Amino acid sequence: MHTESPILQVENLHTHFITKAGIVKAVDGVDFDIKPGETLGIVGESGSGKSMTAMSIMGLIPSPPGKIVEGEIRFKGENLLTKTKKQMRNIRGKEISMVFQDPMTSLNPVFTIEKQLIETILAHESFSKNQARSRALELLHLVGIPDPKKRLKNYPHEFSGGMRQRVMIAIALACNPSVLIADEPTTALDVTIQAQILELFKKMQNELNMAIIMITHDLGVVAEVCDRVMVMYAGKPVEYTETNHLFDQGKHPYTLGLMNSIPTINKQKKKLEAIDGVPPDLRSLPKGCSFAPRCKHVMEACLHIDPTLTEVNDHHFVRCLLYEETNSEKVVSP
Amino acid sequence: MLKYIIRRLFMLIPVLIGVSILTFSLIHLIPGDPARSMLGEKATEAQLESLREELGLNDPYIVQYGRFLGNIVQGDLGESIQSKENIAEQLLYKLPATVELTIFAMILAIIVGVLAGVIAAVKQYSWFDNISMTGALFGVSLPIFWLGLMMIWLFSVVFNILPPSGRLTSGMELTTITNFYLLDSLLTGNWAAFKDAFSHLLMPGLALGTIPMAIIARMTRSSMLEVMRQDYIRTANAKGLRTRFVVFQHALKNAFLPVLTVIGLQFGLLLGGAVLTETIFSWPGIGRYVYLAVLGRDYPVVQSTILIVATIFVLVNLITDILYKYFDPRIRFD
């Protein structure tokens, strides 16, 4: 289906936070790519590095203490990590834009919706104020806000949560981005609104042929909208494949744990915390597999050897010694 | 909005009546015979009786208060006991002197304080942050008296670049309209007088403005630090807006509310507390006027001045409340 070449490629990304208590390896070797019109899901527990992966792409890692220490982020073939501040500013909000989790706090409370839309347009397009205004109106209409003309003059507190998230999406779409990163865009909304917002993402994607990176806690959301999915654990991808494959033949013990934690009878959603144990301290990861302390299938070798991401099937990658063919040979070395 | 202002103006009436009762009672709250306390121990009974007659102290309180209020409403504030000068005429000259000095000091304090606070917050822990905040800590506790004298010594005695006292160099021509000299010199296009009045304002303005400047700087810094962590600032950055725009528009407008409260309070305090500064710099304002009146037990002068200052205080409060609405649209007036 997606035969074009990738619009965004992330290679061996390492983003660390240098804190007094030690180095936090928030993102520790992430690889993925995404094509126009495709939706890639990133799932994982809290603290697994999903947001920091997104912020690295946006060039918004707070520095200090954060720093991208290794890797490449290629957008339309060009490495974003070598761009100047000004060049990155011109990409942010125009070529790559982002929708955040909490629509209640992500809009500036003291400016009208119109101002918050227009400033984005004016920052990137050579529009007159009037042109920007009519574009803002068009955008509100596009994301399905009733009575947009009147609503433009309103402040965020005059909107409901779902409507605010629509406004956030309108802002993100203002300059027809090629990549849209949505960081848990429906987590803060109630269930019926969630479905509407996901629907809106799909509709916008069809119209604009954007690539969407959908960060979520919720495998239900993944099943709903994602073509491919990357499961993250402790800053590393542990499984990376097409969505159907993940649900049919997911392999990594962590992925399987996640899937068991979704209730199947009713469609009620549940956070992914249901696996026993807690996420590891990113400042001092255990030697060997990071998941070992919580893994049901842990073996002696897992405590010594950090598994690498291995292709077990066509386009299906798993980071687990159970699936590394060369496993038996490696065990020898401590 | 207009309705709110009108309602607030009506609410001023009971407040001002309260203030008038307080100032009226002042004369009767002093233990002993008011006439004697004004004229001193050596006064004869005949002198005392004639003063009582003059001030109407023999009438019932309620009649006295009625007369007091009636006179004020007509703009008649009576005469000074000591100098026999008309108080209203005196205030017409002295009040603008104090208000001009206070506004000048506040503008100075706001510009420097807010700017320093913002930069210190954006560059937290930088040398600028450290130096300016140490300075602010120092500024709050600096005795104005000492600061004033040091400035006079440095700028008037050593370098001889600023005048040590008064509002205008004697011999300088200025047609007065409002008795605000900067305003009057601008209105009459008198550039020489403007420069002269300005240079007279600099030192007393700085002396008076130091404490509010320090308080505003610290308040702005902590408020900005709080705001810069908010989600909507992350959103603003993700839109690709310039950092300066994000800081001074998105962040500062949100951070300004607590600063505004401080500014309103400080403004009132300065109006009442200009006594020291006016004394050091021989500034012909109400601070010195009321100070001398208190020493001389010139009750009509004390009463009138307090009444006027209280009125201004209440008005400043009203203006602050109205400005709140500008900075935070979530504030409801009804």
Ligand SMILES: Nc1ncnc2c1ncn2[C@@H]1O[C@H](COP(=O)(O)OP(=O)(O)OP(=O)(O)O)[C@@H](O)[C@H]1O
């Ligand atoms: N400013 C910072 N200083 C130190 N560590 C940080 C900082 N920001 C993030 N981290 C660390 O980076 C790690 C990854 O954080 P990230 O926000 O990417 O997690 P996440 O997967 O998005 O989690 P969630 O589902 O809770 O949003 C966390 O362990 C966090 O402690």
Ligand code: SF4
């Ligand atoms: S490598 Fe070992 S510990 Fe890690 S997930 Fe696989 S089996 Fe479990």
Ligand SMILES: [Mg+2]
């Ligand atoms: Mg996150």
